[in-house]
Amino acid sequence: xxxxLQHSHLSxxxxxxxxxxxxxxxxxxxxxxxxxxAILAQAITLIxxxxxxxxxxxxxxxxxxxxxxxxxxxxxxxxxPGVGKxxxxxxxxxxxxxxxxxxxxxxxxxxxxxxxxxxxxxxxxMEELSHHPSAxxxxxxxxxxLGGVARKTxxxxxxxxxxxxxVIVIETVGVGQSETEVKSMVDFFLLLMLAGAGDELQxxxxxxxxMADTIAITKADSGNEQAAKTARQNYKNAxxxxxxxxxxxxxxxxxxxxxxxxxxxxxxxxAERYRNEMSVKGWFTENRRRQALSWMEQTxxxxxxxxxxxxxxxxxxxxxxxxxxxxxxxxxxxAAELLLSIV
Amino acid sequence: xxxxLQHSHLSxxxxxxxxxxxxxxxxxxxxxxxxxxAILAQAITLIxxxxxxxxxxxxxxxxxxxxxxxxxxxxxxxxxPGVGKxxxxxxxxxxxxxxxxxxxxxxxxxxxxxxxxxxxxxxxxMEELSHHPSAxxxxxxxxxxLGGVARKTxxxxxxxxxxxxxVIVIETVGVGQSETEVKSMVDFFLLLMLAGAGDELQxxxxxxxxMADTIAITKADSGNEQAAKTARQNYKNAxxxxxxxxxxxxxxxxxxxxxxxxxxxxxxxxAERYRNEMSVKGWFTENRRRQALSWMEQTxxxxxxxxxxxxxxxxxxxxxxxxxxxxxxxxxxxAAELLLSIV
Numbered sequence: 291x292x293x294x295l296q297h298s299h300l301s302x303x304x305x306x307x308x309x310x311x312x313x314x315x316x317x318x319x320x321x322x323x324x325x326x327x328a329i330l331a332q333a334i335t336l337i338x339x340x341x342x343x344x345x346x347x348x349x350x351x352x353x354x355x356x357x358x359x360x361x362x363x364x365x366x367x368x369x370x371p372g373v374g375k376x377x378x379x380x381x382x383x384x385x386x387x388x389x390x391x392x393x394x395x396x397x398x399x400x401x402x403x404x405x406x407x408x409x410x411x412x413x414x415x416m417e418e419l420s421h422h423p424s425a426x427x428x429x430x431x432x433x434x435x436l437g438g439v440a441r442k443t444x445x446x447x448x449x450x451x452x453x454x455x456x457v458i459v460i461e462t463v464g465v466g467q468s469e470t471e472v473k474s475m476v477d478f479f480l481l482l483m484l485a486g487a488g489d490e491l492q493x494x495x496x497x498x499x500x501m502a503d504t505i506a507i508t509k510a511d512s513g514n515e516q517a518a519k520t521a522r523q524n525y526k527n528a529x530x531x532x533x534x535x536x537x538x539x540x541x542x543x544x545x546x547x548x549x550x551x552x553x554x555x556x557x558x559x560x561a562e563r564y565r566n567e568m569s570v571k572g573w574f575t576e577n578r579r580r581q582a583l584s585w586m587e588q589t590x591x592x593x594x595x596x597x598x599x600x601x602x603x604x605x606x607x608x609x610x611x612x613x614x615x616x617x618x619x620x621x622x623x624x625a626a627e628l629l630l631s632i633v
Numbered sequence: 634x635x636x637x638l639q640h641s642h643l644s645x646x647x648x649x650x651x652x653x654x655x656x657x658x659x660x661x662x663x664x665x666x667x668x669x670x671a672i673l674a675q676a677i678t679l680i681x682x683x684x685x686x687x688x689x690x691x692x693x694x695x696x697x698x699x700x701x702x703x704x705x706x707x708x709x710x711x712x713x714p715g716v717g718k719x720x721x722x723x724x725x726x727x728x729x730x731x732x733x734x735x736x737x738x739x740x741x742x743x744x745x746x747x748x749x750x751x752x753x754x755x756x757x758x759m760e761e762l763s764h765h766p767s768a769x770x771x772x773x774x775x776x777x778x779l780g781g782v783a784r785k786t787x788x789x790x791x792x793x794x795x796x797x798x799x800v801i802v803i804e805t806v807g808v809g810q811s812e813t814e815v816k817s818m819v820d821f822f823l824l825l826m827l828a829g830a831g832d833e834l835q836x837x838x839x840x841x842x843x844m845a846d847t848i849a850i851t852k853a854d855s856g857n858e859q860a861a862k863t864a865r866q867n868y869k870n871a872x873x874x875x876x877x878x879x880x881x882x883x884x885x886x887x888x889x890x891x892x893x894x895x896x897x898x899x900x901x902x903x904a905e906r907y908r909n910e911m912s913v914k915g916w917f918t919e920n921r922r923r924q925a926l927s928w929m930e931q932t933x934x935x936x937x938x939x940x941x942x943x944x945x946x947x948x949x950x951x952x953x954x955x956x957x958x959x960x961x962x963x964x965x966x967x968a969a970e971l972l973l974s975i976v
Contacts (some may be wrong), residue, residue, distance in 0.1 A: 349967065417820055419962070441966055484923050487771070497843055528871040532842065579959045589969035594937040596647065615929050616922045621699055623784055624692065625930035 312336075312344070318351045323358060325454045334428060335443045348457065352445045354573050356453035360514060360578070362456045364447060366472040367496065369482030374508040375461060377548035378417040378482060383419040385554045386457050391404070394426040394455035395419070396446055398439055398462045398472065424456060440471040444585065447475065473501045475582050477574060478561050481505045483525070485517040486547075500532060504542045504560050511547035519546040537565060537573040603632045645672070653692070655679075655687070661694045666701060667742040668797040670769060677771060680788045695788045698795035703921070705799045706908050707790060710807065711841065712775060712825030717851045718804060719758040720891035722879045723823055725763040737769040737798040739789055741782055741805045741815065769798060783814040787928065790818065811951050817845045817924050820905050820917065825849045826868070828860040828888075843875060847885045847903050854890035861888040880916040922931050 313321070313329070318336075321329030334529035336348030367382075383393045393418070419425045426524050430443050447458050458478055462468045473479050482500035499505075505525050510518035525543045535541070542560050546553030568574040598604060611629060614620035620628075645660035656664070656672070656863050664672030679691030686689075710719050710725075726736045738759070762768045773786050790801050803819055816822050825844035848868050853861035868886045878884070887898030903944075911917040924942050941947060954972060957963035963971075 352965055353964055357960065360961055416700075424794035427925075445966070496842060500840055500843060524870065524874060527867065528874045531867060531871045547911065550742065578961075580789075582961065582965045583955060583960045586955070586968045586972075589966050590972060591934060591938055593969065593973050594935055594941055600935055612926060612929070613923045618699065618703055619926065621696055622925045622928035623788070623932050624696055625929045626936065629929075629933060630936050 300629045307631045312347060315347065315350045315354060318347075319354045319452075322351070322355060322449060322453045327453070330426070330449060330453045331428070333449050334446050337442050337449070337489070338430075347623060348445070352448050355448050356421075359451040362447075362451045362458045363478065363561065364460065364476040366462070366479040367482065368461070368469055368480075370484075371463060373482045373484055374548055375463075375482060378506070378546065378554075379459060379461060380419045381548040381551055381554045382417040382558065383416070383425055383459070384422070385551075385558055387422060389407035389423045389558070391457045392424045392426075392583075393419075393457040393459060394428070394447075394450040394453075395459045396443055396450070397427075397429045398443055398460065398468055401498065402497055404565060426453075438609060439468065440475065440585075441589070444475050469498050469501065472552075474584060477568070477577065478564050480557070480561070482508050484508060484523070485521040487509065489622055496629075499528075502541055503539060503564060504544065504557065505529070506553065507543070507545040508585045509547065509549075510545040510552065511549045515611045516551055521545075537568060537571065539567070539576070548593040598633060601633050604629055608630065634849065644792070655690060658693045662697045662795075662941070665694070665698060665792060665796045670796070673769070673792060674771070678788050680785050680792070683713065685760055687858060691788070695718075695791050697763045699789050699935065702791040702794040702976060704820065705790075705794045705801050705950050707803065707819040709803045709805070709812075709819035709822040710825065711812055711815065711823075713827075713849070714806060715823045715962060716827055718806075718825060721849070721851055721889065721897075722802060722804060723759040723762045724891040724894055724897045724903065726759070726768055726802070727765070728894075730767045732763075732901070735767045735798045736762075736800040736802060737771070737790075737793040738802045739741050739786055739793070740772045741786055742812055769796075771791060780975045783818065784932070784937045786815075791955050798864055802849075812841050812844060813954075817875075817927060817970065820911070820920065821907050823900070827851060828853065828857055828864040842871075845884055845909060846878075846882060848872070849900055850886065850888040850895065852890065852892075853888040853895065854892045858888075864888075875877075881913060881915065882910070882922070886964045896909065897960065899941060927957070942976060944976050946973060950975065 302313050313332070318329060318333045318462055322333060333348065333351050336344045339348065367375060367379060373589060378397055383395065386393050395585065418472060420427050426445065430439055430446065443460060447460075450458055458476075460472050461474050473490060479501050481504070483499060483505055485497065487508050492497075507518045507521045507525070522543045522545050528540045529543065531551050532541075544553050545562065546554050546557060548554070568577070611625050613627045617621050645656050645664055656675070661672060661676045662904055665676060676691060676694050679687045679694065682688050682691065686867075710718060710722060728737065729736050759770060763770050772791065773782055773789065785963060790803075793801055802817050805815050822844050824841060824847070826848055828850050850861045850864045850868070863886050867885045872884045872886065875884075887896050887899050887903065889900060891897070908917060911920070942951070948970060952961065954968050958965050958968045
């Protein structure tokens with residue numbers, strides 16, 4: 291015999307399946323809180339929608355889920371193409387699930403339009419994980435709107451947490467602008483690096499190494515073990531020269547083989563230790579408070595800029611003034627004043 | 634016999650000296666272009682002034698000098714208190730002057746209110762340099778206005794260049810927010826570090842090492858030589874692990890002793906080599922174009938934020954909404970929308 295809650299939830303799901311029609315906010319929220327993956331997926335689609343009604347409905351669902359969110363460890367994982375992100379996340383995810391967790395993997399690929407989307411959608415990338423009932427894999431589409439990808443990803447995190455996923459992985463390619471954004475929405479930032487010195491680093495954007503809470507040297511297998519160990523020592527030495535983190539955490543360097551399932555357990559242990567240490571210090575909560583405020587401020591700033599640049603008078607003058615500034619004919623501050631005076 | 638230009642310049646200077654009265658834009662510009670240090674100093678004071686008339690006059694002088702500016706090598710020098718910035722800049726400045734250059738040193742100290750201003754004003758810090766006719770030393774006061782220090786510093790660079798200074802040093806303490814700003818106004822960024830591992834780095838802000846075009850290990854004297862050499866090797870190894878600079882430059886690491894005047898010449902050679910290589914590649918000019926446009930955009934953005942936060946309705950709501958966001962009661966995007974909807 292079903293409870294009224296289950297009943298209403300089931301009928302909502304039926305509606306969704308049969309007619310692909312929209313549910314009410316309550317129906318989405320009830321479904322998500324009942325850990326219903328189909329309804330979770332539909333709610334994420336609302337967030338991603340460019341249709342105003344769908345989008346607004348999605349926003350209400352997010353706000354309603356907010357009180358049920360936050361109880362996860364949010365992990366950012368980045369690395370250049372070829373570093374073995376997919377196989378790492380597959381092995382890592384399976385291990386995490388074996389520790390009785392539920393994992394959601396959200397993949398951001400700002401470069402998908404250029405590269406053909408190797409990071410994206412493609413669930414065959416993570417064969418075992420994608421079929422596991424305790425895993426949920428979802429690509430985040432490249433959004434064209436202001437701060438769109440970041441916002442949608444953050445909102446998707448909320449929904450996944452409300453749906454009972456207690457480990458959230460945000461996957462991104464370490465070559466673009468998105469790492470700073472990812473850093474500012476996760477608790478723990480893991481950088482995957484290949485063994486061997488120098489050349490393979492060319493693809494990593496400057497500044498990313500200093501963001502890492504842990505570096506994992508991947509592909510420490512198939513005769514590559516010694517190179518990986520050398521790389522670990524080199525990175526340890528390098529990180530030692532970096533200034534200390536504000537939170538007192540010393541970034542760790544580990545070697546791993548997704549193929550041979552080596553080092554994966556260790557990296558999860560480090561992530562858990564990080565959470566425990568930061569929680570004891572109060573830093574875990576403080577970091578999330580700061581992140582939330584920072585997202586609010588950034589959203590306001592982006593929107594103010596958007597309004598400014600949408601002004602037809604600004605649009606009429608901007609190119610000409612920029613040209614003068616670039617050529618040194620007009621000082622940048624004077625130019626800014628000129629443009630600001632016309633709105 | 635004096636030319637009309639010299640004549641008008643001399644009488645302007647007389648006016649300035651006798652009555653401390655304001656000159657006309659033309660008089661300031663003529664004086665600056667004639668390399669008159671008293672008039673240069675007065676014009677900088679106008680830029681720094683909070684008096685609207687003086688400030689606007691200063692802006693006109695800056696705009697008029699713009700066409701005569703840009704022909705210098707702009708060098709940012711940073712390091713924690715105790716690293717020996719003053720003695721380094723003294724030795725470096727004297728060496729640069731011996732190579733037939735004229736050097737202006739502009740010191741920014743955002744922390745002067747807290748620390749008592751050790752970096753500031755105090756010309757006795759650089760005894761020899763401050764009395765040299767080819768040197769001009771000027772502290773930049775902590776400005777309370779938005780982006781104020783950065784703006785005033787950039788404008789002061791313009792005036793110093795127009796006054797014939799062809800090496801501009803921007804000095805800052807490597808512990809605050811100002812390094813990113815300094816990086817974005819200079820051609821070459823030099824980080825001073827002490828020898829010895831680890832502890833002394835605690836004071837350097839994360840991210841600064843990756844900004845450096847060159848690291849100089851200071852105080853390689855008085856028995857500290859071996860530690861300095863070890864530090865150099867460690868930093869070289871660490872920098873090797875960093876991703877490449879977009880401009881292809883590989884950051885150098887040198888040891889120096891301001892006391893024994895060792896390594897100073899080498900560091901100047903590196904700075905000159907940097908300029909030459911970057912000029913050949915077109916990067917020198919491109920970097921300055923980007924910097925100017927970036928300053929324009931930043932100024933616009935700061936001003937838009939300032940207008941928003943000055944709105945009484947925003948001020949009335951902001952604290953309450955921030956509190957809700959920090960507590961997780963309200964999502965950051967929703968909060969931003971709420972605030973944006975009231976202006």
